[in-house]
Amino acid sequence: MTIKNIEFKNCILDEIHIREKTTNIDNTAVKESWQLDSILLARFLNNLEAGNIINEGRIITKFIIKRRNLGELDNITLHEIPYESGIKQTLEFIDYTQSAGDLIYSIVPIDESGLDGKTNEIQHESIFTGVWLVDKNDNFTFGFDKQWGGEMRNLDIALQQGRIEIPSLSKYYGVYYTPEEFVRFSLSAVIMPSNFSIAEWNSLVNKITQHIPLIVKSGSGDIYVCDVYSPQKSTWLVNAYRKNDPVEISVECMEIMSVQEYMGE
Amino acid sequence: MSIQKPYNINLAGNVYPPEEDIILSWSISGGIQFYKEIIILDNSDDSTVFTLSKTSSFAQNYTVPANTLLGGKQYKAIVQVWDDSGNTSISDSIIFETSSRPIVVIDTVPTINAPSYTFTFVYTQNESAKMRSWIAYLYNSKQELLKNSGIQTTLTLSYIFDYLQSDNNYYIEIQATSEKGIVGTSGKIPFLVKYTQPNISFDFVAENTENAGVKLTWSTIQIFGESENAFYIDNEKIDVTSGSVWFDKNYVIEEDFSMRLLIENVPNEIFNIIENAPIIISATEPTNPNSLWLMDSDQLTEKALTLVSSPNTPITTDSLWIVDDNLTEEKILTINVDIKQPSGENVVWLDISSNLDDLTFNIIHEDDYTIYLRRYNNTFYLYKDSEIVDSFKLTATNYCLIIKRINNVWSIEGADVTP
Numbered sequence: 291m292t293i294k295n296i297e298f299k300n301c302i303l304d305e306i307h308i309r310e311k312t313t314n315i316d317n318t319a320v321k322e323s324w325q326l327d328s329i330l331l332a333r334f335l336n337n338l339e340a341g342n343i344i345n346e347g348r349i350i351t352k353f354i355i356k357r358r359n360l361g362e363l364d365n366i367t368l369h370e371i372p373y374e375s376g377i378k379q380t381l382e383f384i385d386y387t388q389s390a391g392d393l394i395y396s397i398v399p400i401d402e403s404g405l406d407g408k409t410n411e412i413q414h415e416s417i418f419t420g421v422w423l424v425d426k427n428d429n430f431t432f433g434f435d436k437q438w439g440g441e442m443r444n445l446d447i448a449l450q451q452g453r454i455e456i457p458s459l460s461k462y463y464g465v466y467y468t469p470e471e472f473v474r475f476s477l478s479a480v481i482m483p484s485n486f487s488i489a490e491w492n493s494l495v496n497k498i499t500q501h502i503p504l505i506v507k508s509g510s511g512d513i514y515v516c517d518v519y520s521p522q523k524s525t526w527l528v529n530a531y532r533k534n535d536p537v538e539i540s541v542e543c544m545e546i547m548s549v550q551e552y553m554g555e
Numbered sequence: 556m557s558i559q560k561p562y563n564i565n566l567a568g569n570v571y572p573p574e575e576d577i578i579l580s581w582s583i584s585g586g587i588q589f590y591k592e593i594i595i596l597d598n599s600d601d602s603t604v605f606t607l608s609k610t611s612s613f614a615q616n617y618t619v620p621a622n623t624l625l626g627g628k629q630y631k632a633i634v635q636v637w638d639d640s641g642n643t644s645i646s647d648s649i650i651f652e653t654s655s656r657p658i659v660v661i662d663t664v665p666t667i668n669a670p671s672y673t674f675t676f677v678y679t680q681n682e683s684a685k686m687r688s689w690i691a692y693l694y695n696s697k698q699e700l701l702k703n704s705g706i707q708t709t710l711t712l713s714y715i716f717d718y719l720q721s722d723n724n725y726y727i728e729i730q731a732t733s734e735k736g737i738v739g740t741s742g743k744i745p746f747l748v749k750y751t752q753p754n755i756s757f758d759f760v761a762e763n764t765e766n767a768g769v770k771l772t773w774s775t776i777q778i779f780g781e782s783e784n785a786f787y788i789d790n791e792k793i794d795v796t797s798g799s800v801w802f803d804k805n806y807v808i809e810e811d812f813s814m815r816l817l818i819e820n821v822p823n824e825i826f827n828i829i830e831n832a833p834i835i836i837s838a839t840e841p842t843n844p845n846s847l848w849l850m851d852s853d854q855l856t857e858k859a860l861t862l863v864s865s866p867n868t869p870i871t872t873d874s875l876w877i878v879d880d881n882l883t884e885e886k887i888l889t890i891n892v893d894i895k896q897p898s899g900e901n902v903v904w905l906d907i908s909s910n911l912d913d914l915t916f917n918i919i920h921e922d923d924y925t926i927y928l929r930r931y932n933n934t935f936y937l938y939k940d941s942e943i944v945d946s947f948k949l950t951a952t953n954y955c956l957i958i959k960r961i962n963n964v965w966s967i968e969g970a971d972v973t974p
Contacts, residue, residue: 292807292808292809293808293918294803295801295802295803295918296801296802296803296814296918297799297800297801297802297803297918298795298799298800298801299795299798299799299800300795300796300821300822301795301796301818301819301820301821301822302788302792302793302794302795302796302818302819302820303792303793303795303800303816303817303818304791304792304817304818304819305815305816305817306814306815306816306817307814307815308806308808308812308813308814308815309812309813309815310810310811310812311813312811312812312813312959312961315813315815315957315959316815316955317815317955317957317968317969317970317972318955318970318972319817319953319955319972319973321817322815329806329807329808329812330778330802330806332778332780332802333791334787334791334792334793335790335791336787336790338779338780338781338782338793338800339777339778339779339780340778340779340780340802340806341775341776341777341778341805342774342775342776343775343776343777345777349777349779350777355771358718362701363693363701363702363716363718363719364702364718365718373775375777375805376776376777376778376779376804376805377776377805378774378775378776379774379775379776380772380773380774381772381773381774381775382770382771382772383770383771384764384768384769384770384771385768385769385770385771386766386767386768388768388769393769395761395769395771397759397771397773409670410759410773412759412760412761412771414761414769416763416769417763418763418767420767422766422767424767429768431766431767431768433766433767507767509767
């Protein structure tokens with residue numbers, strides 16, 4: 291029952307819309323937009339494109355995904371996804387490098403000559419709890435997002451400043467500041483092993499010992515790029531359940547670059 | 556101790572735009588200032604260009620009025636003060652410069668119809684002092700700073716701001732610094748961005764994941780048609796009156812579907828459906844235009860024939876005989892000239908549909924039958940191969956037609972629409 295060719299002649303065409311729906315079809319002159327059940331929608335806006343993405347007749351070869359914070363103008367390029375024109379595809383991408391808060395994601399189609407097509411945007415509020423380590427290179431994530439029942443565990447972030455006090459001949463010391471300004475803090479959380487706590491500990495240690503910058507982001511909206519070091523773990527001395535005992539893990543974090551610099555590398 | 560000579564005169568070594576007030580200030584020690592006098596000299600020839608005569612004043616400053624001095628020159632300033640005992644001291648002469656504030660003019664910005672724009676500007680300075688650097692600033696509609704170009708030293712006086720959002724007002728400002736260190740500004744120039752929004756309608760979804768990520772999902776299909784001898788009208792319609800357009804790639808129709816067409820100028824063949832058409836044999840064309848003419852050059856006068864079907868030579872005189880061995884007796888037939896098969900018995904159908912105007916559309920089905928549309932006598936006829944499966948009458952020139960296939964049954968409906 292497959293249809294393979296539809297041809298039109300001897301008329302002037304304004305719009306053709308083929309869809310799976312067969313009831314309550316509008317019979318007025320109102321132009322339609324692509325629907326979930328649409329199969330083909332040709333609008334003849336100076337081109338013969340009839341899919342759900344119009345690129346002025348240019349074949350799309352990939353999509354570029356970008357992100358910016360709501361209210362800002364500069365985008366960060368996150369990823370490229372190849373696209374095969376002519377095949378209906380469901381494309382997916384997961385961003386782990388974002389902060390909590392209101393974000394604008396953009397999808398830009400790129401044609402064969404590398405030319406940007408028109409952007410499609412969506413506004414989204416990123417919500418998560420706890421503090422997460424992220425490596426943008428392999429999408430490694432590690433969550434510091436659990437605490438003991440009834441506990442109110444804090445995250446104390448200190449801003450380190452290059453502050454110098456110099457005694458002077460006057461009544462007061464002279465206070466001077468160097469450009470140095472970064473945060474330093476400790477992270478600790480309870481890890482509930484889903485399988486076996488050693489695996490999770492090892493994954494964290496393996497990542498930390500690479501000595502690469504990692505994103506450290508919190509559900510309150512803070513986001514830093516840090517050197518993460520000195521991992522420690524604390525387990526119960528008398529383990530009753532080898533695979534189920536919780537582990538408390540802590541690390542030290544020191545900010546070493548801006549997020550823009552990290553994402554632009 | 557008497558009043559000492561004024562020191563810490565602020566103008567020393569600095570550059571000031573002469574078209575603005577210049578504030579001269581100093582410090583004193585050893586006494587209280589009761590009087591002051593100021594002299595400004597042209598440093599090139601020590602000629603006096605400005606004098607504030609001895610004036611009673613405690614203020615250790617004075618504002619030289621705008622446009623008192625000329626631009627692009629070096630001057631010397633001397634301050635003399637007196638205490639209440641008449642003791643006086645004169646400052647060292649301090650050297651300062653004047654240089655007019657640069658004039659920065661941004662080229663007229665139209666309504667911007669794209670997400671990015673190259674802003675250009677012109678720099679001038681009255682004494683031809685060269686430009687040292689410049690910065691472009693972009694503000695939102697509330698004049699809050701969005702971004703800047705950073706310090707630019709290029710002599711190409713242009714900068715591109717991108718990611719401008721449609722239907723938004725912005726402000727652009729260029730600040731340029733002359734080689735004398737004086738900054739001129741264009742002021743904040745408003746502009747509007749307005750461009751057609753992208754015609755993309757795929758379902759773009761974002762959702763939070765359990766491990767603090769954001770998952771983006773979208774489905775997309777790009778379909779291209781082809782055409783021949785077609786041209787666009789007003790960038791929104793295609794005229795295939797003398798050509799065609801077809802779609803034969805990148806989509807699949809397998810189950811029930813509907814096809815909604817906004818269509819116009821479909822040819823409408825008007826003809827008479829002739830029932831019981833007379834058969835005339837004659838040498839010349841018969842007088843009745845609706846008759847079937849058998850030409851016989853020997854038949855000088857018109858003669859009407861009767862269409863007869865029988866196994867043997869018919870009894871009916873003046874007949875046109877169709878041999879049919881299956882009959883047992885003679886049968887009189889009538890002829891209908893029509894595009895669709897007539898009902899009833901003893902009727903012969905003269906199908907003229909293939910002689911009429913060409914198809915409006917055809918759909919080639921996998922089972923190798925063709926669905927096509929013709930319009931005659933103000934009626935749209937939907938054909939499946941040679942069989943009319945449905946029809947719908949519309950009389951205007953612009954239509955919305957809806958063709959459906961449901962459980963392999965084809966149908967057509969529609970409505971006249973106002974263009």
